[in-house]
Amino acid sequence: MGSGASVSEGLPRPEGPEGSESEPGPAPGPAGWSNDTLQAQEEEEEETPACHTIEVQSEESDTQAEEEEERVTQTVVNAATTETAAEGEAEVSLDFETFLHSDGTLYSCFNHHGDRVYVDESQKLQPFPQEWYNQGRFVTANNEVSGHLQTQASSSEPAVREDDRTGSIYIQGKGTVMTYMFEERLNVCRFWDPHSGVWLLLPLQWEMNVNFIKSRIQRVMSALPGLVDQKEITAALRQCNYDPEEVISVYLTMFGEILLQTSPSGDHNYSDLNSFRALLERDRVIEDLKQNLQSREKEVDNLFQRNNYLAREVCYLNDVVQHLNQKLAELEADKQEAREKIRSLLNHRAPAVPPARTATKPAMDANQLGQVRSLTRELNVSNKQLRSTVDQVMTDMKNQLEQMKGVAGKLTEVEKVAAREVEELRSLYRREAVERKSLYNKLLELRGNIRVFCRCRKSSASSFCLETTDDQEVVLVQKGSKKRFQFDKVFPQSSTQEEVFAETLPLITSCVDGYNVCILAYGQTGSGKTYTMMGAKQNPGVNIRSIRELLRICADKEKVSYTLKISMLEIYNDSLNDLLTKSAGAALDIRVQGKTVSVPGLTQTRVQTEADILSVMETGEKNRKIASTKMNIQSSRSHLVVALEVEGLDEVLGRTSRGTLTLCDLAGSERISKTEAEGQRLVEAAAINKSLTALGQVFGALKNNALHVPFRNSKLTHLLQPCLSGDAKCCVFVNASPDVRDAVETLSTLQFGSSIRQVSLGRATQNISPVKNKTSNKSTTN
Template identity: 80%
Template sequence: CLEKSSCKPLQVEIKHLNQKLAELEADQQEAREKIRSLLNRRTPAVPPDKTTPKPAVDPSQLRKVSRLTRELNISNKQLRSTAHQALADIKNQLGQFYDTVGKLAQVEQEATKETEELRSLYRKEVVERKSLYNKLLELQGNIRVFCRCRKSLASSCLEKTDDQEVVVIQKGNRKKFQFDKVYSPSSTQEDVFTGTLPVITSCVDGYNVCILAYGQTGSGKTYTMMGSKENPGVNIRSWPFILRWSYLSILGIYNDTLNDLLTKSPSASLDIRVQGKAVSVPGLTQVQVQTETDILSVMEMGEKNRKIASTKMNIQSSRSHLMVALEVEGSDEVSGLTSRGTLTLCDLAGSERISKTEAEGQRLVEAAAINKSLTALGQVFGALKCNALHIPFRNSKLTHLLQPCLSGDAKVN
C-alpha cells in the first residue's frame, strides 16, 4: 500500500473477512457440539433399571444461552485473530527497528571515522598555517624597525616622504632613513598597535616576541607603550589578543642592576642565571593573570615602583629600563596542540646627551648607565645584522636578559 486512500478500503475488507471467519469458526464449533450431543443421546442397548427425570428447560432461555455462547465464541475468535495480527505487526516493526539501529550504528561509526580524519587534517592545517604565517613574518624580517614621529609645536626637522622613509633636516642638510614602517605625527595609538599585532600573535603560536621602544628622552616611548587610561598603548592593547593562562612579571634595570617591581622592596638587587639557552632571574615575582583587570592592576603596581626623575629635557624622565614579560600558554581545543611563548614589552630609558641634560650627581650616574646599556644593545643589533659568529649579549644586563627574545626564531619590533 503506497497511499493512505488505497489502504483504508483494504483494511476495512480485511476486518470484515476476519469477522466472517470468526463467525464461521463459531458456527463450526457449535455444529460440533450439537453432533457430540446427538451422539451422546443415542438409546443404549439395555434399558436402564431406573430412569431419572430430567428437569424441564425453557426453550427461550436455551436459545438465548445458545445465541450468547455463539457471540462469545465469535468475539473470542476475533480477539485471538486481532492479537495474532498485532503480534505479527509488532514483530515486523521490531525487525525494522533493529535494522534501523544497525544502520544508525554503521552511520555513527562512519561519522566518527570521518571526524577523526577531519581532526587529523585540521591539525595538519593548523601546523601548516602557523608555519606559513611565521615564514611570511620571517620574509618581512624577524627584526623590524618602526619609526613614530612625535607631534611638535615648533617647526619639525622631520619629513615623512612615504610609509618607509623619513628625512631629517639639520643645518640645511637632508638625510634619508629607511624603516619597515613610518608613522606620521598624526598617527594614533591604534595605528601603531595594528602594525605590531601580527608579531604579537606569533607569541600564541609558541614564539618568543619582543617589542622595544627606543629613542631619545622625551620622544614619547612610554606613551607609545603604556599610553593613558583613555588612550592605552601597545602594552595594554595587546592583552585581549593573547590572554590565556599566563604569568606576568615586571622587571626594572636601574644603573645596570635588576629590580623586581612587583615586591614591597623593589630596590633589592636580583641576578641572572643561565641554563643552556634559557635565561632566568631567580626570585623574580610572577603573578598569575587570567583577566584584563588582573593585568591592569599588576601593571599599575609596576609603574608606581619605576624610577622616574626630572631632567632639563624631560620633566618625567624614566631612569630605568622597564621590561614586562608575559608567559603565554595557548591550546587548541580541536587539535589538542599546546604552545608556550613569551611576550616581552620593553620601554627603554631614553638616550641622553649630558651636554643637553646638564645632568649632575645621581642623574649623571643614571645617564651613563642608560647610555652604556643602549650602546650594548646597538652592538647586539649590529652583530645580528651582519650574522656575526659572536653576539655580545653579555655586555650589559639589558642585552643579557633580552637574549632569548633576540636570538633563534624570536621576533622583534
C-alpha cells in the same frame, strides 16, 4: 698590419686514427661569419644526434689562434716579397690595409705595384674585386683613432656605423634604445663530432647540462630568485662570456629589484617562468590606467570650465534681458506720457466761433502738433525695435539652454564612466598593495628580519627637522641638506595609538601559537617611547592593548585552555629590580641554562581579566624610577621590561604551546651637556648610555654575522638574549623628535633604526611540546 679577423682561426682538434690532423674547423665565434655560414651552422646543429665531446674554449685557444693567424699572414707576406724580389725589383713596397665588407667580414689587403690583392679564407692571395668598392670600406689607423676621439667627444650618440647590424628595442623603464651586433672574442661551448671531424656548436638544450654551465646557472638563480628559466640564463651566459656576475648586473639593470623576489609558490618548477615580466607588464598596465585616468580628469576639468563659462554667459544674458525690460518700461512710460500730453492739448483746443462773436486765435500752433506727432512716431518705432530684439535674445537663450542640457547630460555620463574607472583603478591598486604587503611580510618572515617602525612625536614647535613623504620613508632636514631613511612603517605626528597597535597585531597574535615575540621602544629622552608602550589611562599604549588582545584571543578558543602570567622588572644602574614585589628584596640575577634565560625570584602574577592587567600595570608604574631632567619632566631612569607568558593546553591534540611576549621600554639616550645631569642623575645617565651602547654592539655583531655576539656586556642585552638569538620575532619602535634643536639626536636615532633593519635573525621556531600525562597521549594516538 690591420685586423686579422679574415684569417680563419683554428680550434683544438683531436688527431685522426693515423695521427694526422683533420681539416680546420670553423671560426670560434659567429661574429665574422656570413649569413649563409650561420644558416648552415644552425642546420648542422639540428641534425647532430648527440654530443660525444664537450669543450669550452679558453683564452689559451684564443692565443693559439692568434699565433696561427700571425704565422699564416707572415707566410703570405713572405711569399709576396719573394715573388717581387724574383722579378728583379730593387725595393719591395707593400701598403697593408684592412677592408671591412658590408657582411661584417674583415679582409687583409695590400697594394703590390699598384695592384690591390686580399687574403681569402683559404689563406691565398686573390685579386681585389672591383664591385667590392661599393660593398664596404677600408679601415686605417687614422680612421680608428679619429673614430675613437669622436666617441669620447660625443657621449649622446654611439660611435657605430649604420648597417644591418644596427637595430632598436623597447625596454621597460628605459624606452626605445639602440642595439648593435659587436664582433668580440667569447668563450664558446662546442663538442667534437667524429663523423664530420669538426667542432660543432653545442645546442642550448644540451649546454644546460654541462657542469661548467650548471654551476653558473645555480649562481645566477641564487642571486636572482625571481629568474627561474634555465634556458634564458644559459643564453644570457653565452652573451656575457659565461660571467654570472655580468648576467646578474644586466638583469638587475633591465628589470630592477623585482627579480630579488621568490616565486609565489616557492617552487622553481611552476608554470609561469616569466612571472617577473608579468609583474612588469602589470605595472605598465597600472601606469597606463593612471595616465588614462589623468586624461579623463583633464576632460572632466575642461567640461567643468565649459559649464562655468556657459553659466556666466547665461547670467550675462539675464542681465541684458533685465536691462532691456527696464528700457522697454521706460519707453512705455514715455509713450503714455506723450499720449497724455496729446490728449491734454486736444482738450485745450478753442471751441468753434459762435456767429455772434468774433473768432479767437487757437491755443496751439501747427508746429507744436507736428513735433508731438514725430515724437509719437519715434516712440512706436523704438517700441517695435525693442520687442524684436527681446524676442531674438529670448530665442537665443532657449537654444543655448537646450545645448547646455545636452552638455550637462554628456557631462553626467562622463562623470559616471570616470567614477567607474577610478573605482576600478582603486580596487586594482588596493589588491596590488595587499599582495605586495603579503609577499613582503612572507619575505621578512622567511629571512627573520627585525621589523623597524618609526614614530614621530607630536610637537608644537614652529619649525621641524622631519618630513614624512610616504608611509615608509622619512626625511631629515639638517643644515640645508636632506637625508632619507627607509623603514617598514613610518607613523607621522598625527598617528593614533590604534594605528600604531594595528601594525604590531600580527606579531602579537602569533604569541598564542607558541612563538616568542619581543617589542622594543628606542629613542632619545622625551621622544615618546613611554607614551608608545604604556600610553595614558584613557588612551593606553602597546603594552596594555597587547595583553588585552591576547586575553580576547584566548577566550575565543574554547577547546584550548590558556594560562597567562605577567611579570615586570626594571634595569636600574645595571641591576634588576622586581616592580611587583611588595617589599624590597635581594637583588635579582640572570641565570642561563642552554638557550633559556631566566630570573630566579621574579614575581609572576596570573591575569585573567582586563582589571587584573590595569592593577598590575599600576603597581609596576608606581615602583618605577622616574626623575626630572632639563629635557623631560618625567624621564624614565631605567629600562622597563614587561614579560607575559602564555601557556596553552590543547587536550584534543594532546600538546602544549608556550609563548612569551616581551615588551621593553628602553630608557632614553641623552647628552649630558643638554640634560645638565649632576650627582645621582649623572650616574643614571652613564648607566643608561652604557647599556644602550652594548645594545648597539649586539645589533652590529648580528648584522655582520660575527662569530661572537657580546650579549653579556650589560644586563639589558643579557636579558634580551633569547629575543635576539633567532628564536623570536622582534619589532623595534624608533621614536624620533621633530624639533630642530634635537636634529643631532634624531639623526643618531634614525641611523640606529636604519642599521638594525638589515639584521636577519632567522626564522622563528614554534614552542610546542606533547602533553606528558597518559590521557593526552591516548587522545593524540587516537
